[in-house]
Amino acid sequence: MSDKPPSSKADIDARFSELYKTHLRDVYSYSYYRVGNHHDAEDLTEQTFLQAYRHFERALREANGRPLRPWLIRIAHNLAANFYRDRSRKPESGIEDAGMISAPHTTESLVEGREQLKAILDGVQQLPDDRREALIMRFALGMDNREIARALGRTDGATKVLLHRAIRQLEGMVSEPVADSGGAER
Amino acid sequence: MSATDFEALLREALAPVEPPADMALRLESTLVSLTELAQEELDAWELSAMRDPRNWVRPALAAVVGVSAGTALVVLRVRARHRVRKQRSSNPVELVERTFEDAAEEARRIFRRR
Numbered sequence: 001m002s003d004k005p006p007s008s009k010a011d012i013d014a015r016f017s018e019l020y021k022t023h024l025r026d027v028y029s030y031s032y033y034r035v036g037n038h039h040d041a042e043d044l045t046e047q048t049f050l051q052a053y054r055h056f057e058r059a060l061r062e063a064n065g066r067p068l069r070p071w072l073i074r075i076a077h078n079l080a081a082n083f084y085r086d087r088s089r090k091p092e093s094g095i096e097d098a099g100m101i102s103a104p105h106t107t108e109s110l111v112e113g114r115e116q117l118k119a120i121l122d123g124v125q126q127l128p129d130d131r132r133e134a135l136i137m138r139f140a141l142g143m144d145n146r147e148i149a150r151a152l153g154r155t156d157g158a159t160k161v162l163l164h165r166a167i168r169q170l171e172g173m174v175s176e177p178v179a180d181s182g183g184a185e186r
Numbered sequence: 187m188s189a190t191d192f193e194a195l196l197r198e199a200l201a202p203v204e205p206p207a208d209m210a211l212r213l214e215s216t217l218v219s220l221t222e223l224a225q226e227e228l229d230a231w232e233l234s235a236m237r238d239p240r241n242w243v244r245p246a247l248a249a250v251v252g253v254s255a256g257t258a259l260v261v262l263r264v265r266a267r268h269r270v271r272k273q274r275s276s277n278p279v280e281l282v283e284r285t286f287e288d289a290a291e292e293a294r295r296i297f298r299r300r
Contacts, residue, residue: 028205042209120199139193139200171192 016056020049023069026141027076033136034080036125044083048076070150073137077151116174123173131166138163 024045031044052059052075059071124132130152137143137151149159275281 024205025202028209029202032203033200038206041203042205045205045209116195117199120195124200135196136200139197140202167189167193167196170196171189174192 012057012060015060016053019052019056019068019072023072024049026069027072029140030073030076030136031080033124033140034076034133035083040083044076044079047079048072051075051079066150067147069141069143070147073141073143073151074153077133119174120170123170126173127166127170130162131169134159134162135166135170 027048028041028045031048032038032041035041035044052072059068063071124135127135133152134148137148143151145156145159145163148154148163149156152159152162154162275284
């Protein structure tokens, strides 16, 4: 996206169009892993872009050439928080089939691998909100520490610590049942 | 398991998720809502307001932008070509027709790309 300030309404619209095309998958992925199902993820994605459009001109001015993805994800983050508050509920305990876990498999190792991935996804849902969000941003969206820091309103250092603790906690959650049972069972 | 291995698993578990195809259909239906809203808005107007083409675009857009971000994308592109349509239209009714055609074509273009 151009670093220059927008010169006209048409320019703003063109840039929003570009933002939409570039980050639709990011916003959808983030929404999906936050709410745990496609239906609510679609709603959240649409609402995010609608709100982004309303404030896009100001965001362009204030971004000063920096990427707008953290701003976009922060909107989704805030909307997701409202989503739970309005409906008085927490994220669903499990994530709907994202196409990966239920895919056909032919070997035992693949089955074990999929169980491990499912255990990781279940673990992610059980993490505290800030740790879960940081992991989604890092691994589902590929955001770097600085981007995550901007999206979460934290310092780079605090974000680095947050990610480290989130990974360690999740690793502990996933490996514990294996150690207890001596197998892949939870 | 090493930290690197675990992070690789985490990356695999949290793979990016493509928006489902029916999301495009939902956008299409939102566009239909947009044209209906715009039509209702037009129907409610007095003839005097209709004489000035500038009067109808803004309220229709206001209604539409409130519907969804997907629709907003279509509207943005349609609005960008408003001046051209205005120059080519000999009266407000023709301008309305051209705008609806433009919106439908833009929606088709967006859905074809997805």
